[in-house]
Amino acid sequence: MTPCIFRLALLTFVIIAAPLSNGFAQPNLAWQDAEELQSTSASLIRMMYRPVDHALEEKAAGKLARIQSLWNDHLAASFEIAVPDQARTVSDALIDYANAVSTWNPAKAASAHADIRTAILHGAFARTVDLLNSGDVETASQWLNIREYARTSRDTAASIAMREALAGRLSPLQTRDIIKTELLGIYASELRRELADARTHLAQNYTVQLAGTIARAQGLHRLLAGNITERLGPQKGTEISNIMTGLRTASGDDELETNLQHLQDLFATYAPTSLPQDELERRVRLLARFLNLIPLEYEKGVRDGEITIPFEYFEAQLFRDRAQMIYGDLGHDLSQRHPRSFDRLGTILDEMKYLISSKGNPEQIRNLATEGQEIIADTYGSDTANGGYKASLLLLPDLFDEILLIAQAGDWAEAELKRLEAYAFFDPDIEQRLVPRSPSLALKLESDFWEGSITEPGLGKLIADHGPLEPLKITVDRMKRQTTEASTILDTQLSSLGAFVQSLAILLREGLEAVLILACMIGALKSNGVKAKGPNGWLWPITLGITLALAGSFLLWFAVGKLFAMSTLQRELLEGGTALVAAAVLFYVTHWIFRKAYVGDWMAEIKHKVALTSDARKGDKQKFLGWFTLLSLAFLIVFREGFETVLFYEALLIDAPTLPVLGGLFTGTALSLVAAFAILGLETKLPITTFFRTTGILLAILCIMLVGSGIRGLQTAAIMSATPVSWFPDAPWLQLYFGLYPVTETLLAQGLLTAILIISLAIPAWSRIRTVKT
Missing domain, CATH: 1.20.120 (Four Helix Bundle (Hemerythrin (Met), subunit A))
Incomplete structure (x- = not known):
């Protein structure tokens, strides 16, 4: 067979086989490759901001080869059969993209990249609608994966509709209408955003970004052109098309700015549906x-x-x-x-x-x-x-999806900023309302914003480690489910009994710790013979410390709401720092109590007091130090819990009946006072040494709890890192009531403090044993 006849036969076969393949053997769509193509081509443009050298050229050539392979070997076949017009646009744009890379022209590369991306989106959208029109839900579900996600509204309607259609509970045509409504709305919002960004880039003379935003706006316009004409009318539709076409050929910056402004005005009242x-x-x-x-x-x-x-x-x-x-x-x-x-x-x-x-x-x-x-x-x-917390609950799922999309594009620094933005919506808006109702869910959500656990890593850890992407997707899905659960809980109207129980839980959880510390300290002072009143009494410094703390809590609450704003991370830092300072003062008190419990050399103590009496200035200094220690500890312990308690009650009273909330508050106060009097009662019934040992151990435990809470506060203020461990239980009740988190840094600090406390107990005890033996 001559070469000419062979080529003729081959051409005949292709012509005959193409329709057959279109009807019987369409290739599977590797939709994941579309996202990789997008992220790889975007990362290559970022490389082109740097001056070119040999090493950079080699790296760019590798990325370009991967981009071309993703299209030619994976995606082209599906697009050429299903949406040939968009396939040709992508192929032509890829040639422009390769030429831009070879000449190291980032502006042209950004423009070609936008053409590639919008043509792929256009083709995927058109193909999804066509497949649903023909009833092929299974294949349509694959093409739907190639899409843009919402920045300002939920993107769940299309996904849910497709799942319902796959399960046979929604017809393909109903699914089509839901998907069209959502995606057209997203692309219209994106088009308006690109026009606004283009004006910003033009004013700032950012030529690379300007080229990309203009090309992206033109691509989105091509996708929306039919809907624009339908919604705004043929006259405006034609006017918009003419201006859009001329954006890349504008004669100067002034003309481009005028055209962009005119387009924004034309789109001001445009809504796809x-x-x-x-x-x-x-x-x-x-x-x-x-x-x-x-x-x-x-x-x-x-x-x-x-x-x-x-x-x-x-x-x-x-x-x-x-x-x-x-x-x-x-x-x-x-x-x-x-x-x-x-x-x-x-x-x-x-x-x-x-x-x-x-x-x-x-x-x-x-x-x-x-x-x-x-x-x-x-x-x-x-x-x-x-807006309130409901708006925050609506925003969080979108922000989680944006984090995932940004991470897939390889921009981990931007993903971290987006994570902090999402956390700012969770805390305090959602957390303050959720903690009284479901403290375990609130703790789990907060943990997932940061380090998570060994088996379920959180956003903070995954972003810091730059992936991998699959666990990040799992975490995002989990947090979206948790957000939905939180929304259901917060939207449920509280009964009177529920409001009472939650109000009681707030006070017992936040206030009992402070009451126990103060009761143990007062009991120890009384056992040591310190009177309540008088110049050296404990009543005034402790009362003044509590009063200042309560006043400070309400003053800070008022100031944050009315006078200035406190960021989420600043509030976490305040809580964590206060807890650590309180722990330091409490450690000093605990050490003193242990000495009283285990040191039997009362003669030495008497000699010490005599020495203080002989040195008036030293005695005054010692008295002031003791007075200030009592005041500062009372202040820190109450203030640490007071501000947050006020916020919790404010959130609870928004939609809970007032009387049951007040009933819980008073009941909790009464129970806390009963606990305090029970501890003070032990002082009169137990031998002094036994009492000191009991209160010393209790204060040591509370000191360890404060250190755990303080370190955790610094971690959630982004001051310290957090490393999850697998060997310690991840139990909400341990975290809420004992400050024990399955995190290396908190457990290490608490372990070190425990060792110091044991040593402070063991040394005087050992000294006493040696004294008795001798």
């Missing part, structure tokens, strides 16, 4: 929540025109951008309800953006946020406009 009422209310809550957070974070991050805490400043920018995106989602509905409110809210967000970027007056930002919240309340009602 009408939002259902529950989704509308949810987004209104989120918008109100972000407007509340912007001034809080900005005031912590900027002072006198200078950035003081970069992370807080970053969060203020982030929350403003999220508010802008939700404003776009609500644009159609808001403009229909109240056009003037729609216009004014847009102006408020623009003014906020300018003030934040120029590090303007925090008071102006707060005033703008207040005005924006008033507009939302006037338009949608004060109940709907109230």
Whole structure:
């Protein structure tokens, strides 16, 4: 057979076989490779920010080869058969991408990367809809995995609908409608975000980022073009298409800025679908929540025109951008309800953006946020406009998914910032309300934000270790389930009995420890002959310490709510630091009590007192030291628990009946006082040595608990690392009531303190034994 005839036969076979393969043997979609292609091509662009050298060229060539292999060997066949137009777009963009890498042109690479990504998303979306139209749910579920996830709204509706369809409980057409509604909404939000980012990059002269955002906006527009024409009309649809096409060929920065601004105006009232009422209310809550957070974070991050805490400043920018995106989602509905409110809210967000970027007056930002919240309340009602913990519960699943997506892209530093952002929504908004109702779930969620356990590592550890991704996905799924469980618990109306029990539990858990410490200390002082009243009495310093602590707790609660903002990590640091200082003072007291219990040389003690009497100045110094020790310990012990207790009761009283809560508070107070009087009663019934030993051991245990809680506070304030262990039980009751966490650092500190306490007990005891023998 001649070569010419052979090629003709081969061509004939391909023409005949192609339709057959389309109908009978479509290749399986390796959807995981689409995410790897996205993350690898993005990481290669980040490499191109550096000056090129031989080593970097070799590394870039390896990444480029992997990108081309992922498309040519894994994805191309599926796309060419199912969505040939998008397959051609990806292939052409890959050629542009390779040329950009070979010439080390990061701007062109960013533009080609955006073309690749949006074409893949476009093809996956179109193919998912086509397969559901034909009833092929199984294959559609694979294509649905290639999609963009929501930044400001839940992304669970599409996933749930697909699971229901696979189980036969939802028809393919119903599933199609749910998925289209969700994905079109996400892509519309992303398009608005890209246009806003493009204007920012243009103003800052970030050419690489600008090229990427423009190409991504154009790609998303191609995906949405049909829906845009349907929702805004043919005239606006054509106008938008013409402006979009000319973005890359604009004659200068001024023309590009004008076109981007015009596009933002055209998209201001665009909504791909009408939002259902529950989704509308949810987004209104989120918008109100972000407007509340912007001034809080900005005031912590900027002072006198200078950035003081970069992370807080970053969060203020982030929350403003999220508010802008939700404003776009609500644009159609808001403009229909109240056009003037729609216009004014847009102006408020623009003014906020300018003030934040120029590090303007925090008071102006707060005033703008207040005005924006008033507009939302006037338009949608004060109940709907109230963000609160419900908005935080709505946001957390999205933030968890964003953490996973960012990690999959290899940007671990950004993933860590996103984790801290999510933790700021959990603590204090959710944790304060959850601890009284389900303390074990609250502890588990908090642990999963940080180190987790050996068998179930937490977000903090996985992100610090840079993966692996599969355990990270498992952790994200687990935390989303826990968030759903927390939402169910918090949405359940408390009965009178439930409110009483939870109120009682708060006081016993937070207050009993302080009562026991003070009772043991007072009992020891009384047994040693120290009177309550008088210049050297214990009553005044302890009473003053307790009074100052209670006043300080309420004053700090008022100040944080009204005068200034305290970040989550700052609050954790305050609690942890206070616990450790209290433990240090308590250790001093415990050591003194052990000496009283085991040292029998009372003559030496009398001689010591005589010596103090002969040296008036030294005696005064010793008296002041004892007085100050009592005052500071009483203050630290009560203040450590007081502020958090006030917050817990404030959260509980939001939706719990008042009388049962007060009943629990008074009952808990009474039980704590009974425990105190029981300890003080032992002082009159037990021999003095036995009493000292009993109270000394109890105080030693409480001191060890304080150290565990203090170290844990520093860990959750991101001051210390946390390393889980497998040999210690991960039991919530041990953590809540004994400060025993399955973490190396806390257990090591508690073990060291235990050893010191044992030595402080053993040395005087051994000395006494030797004295008796001699």
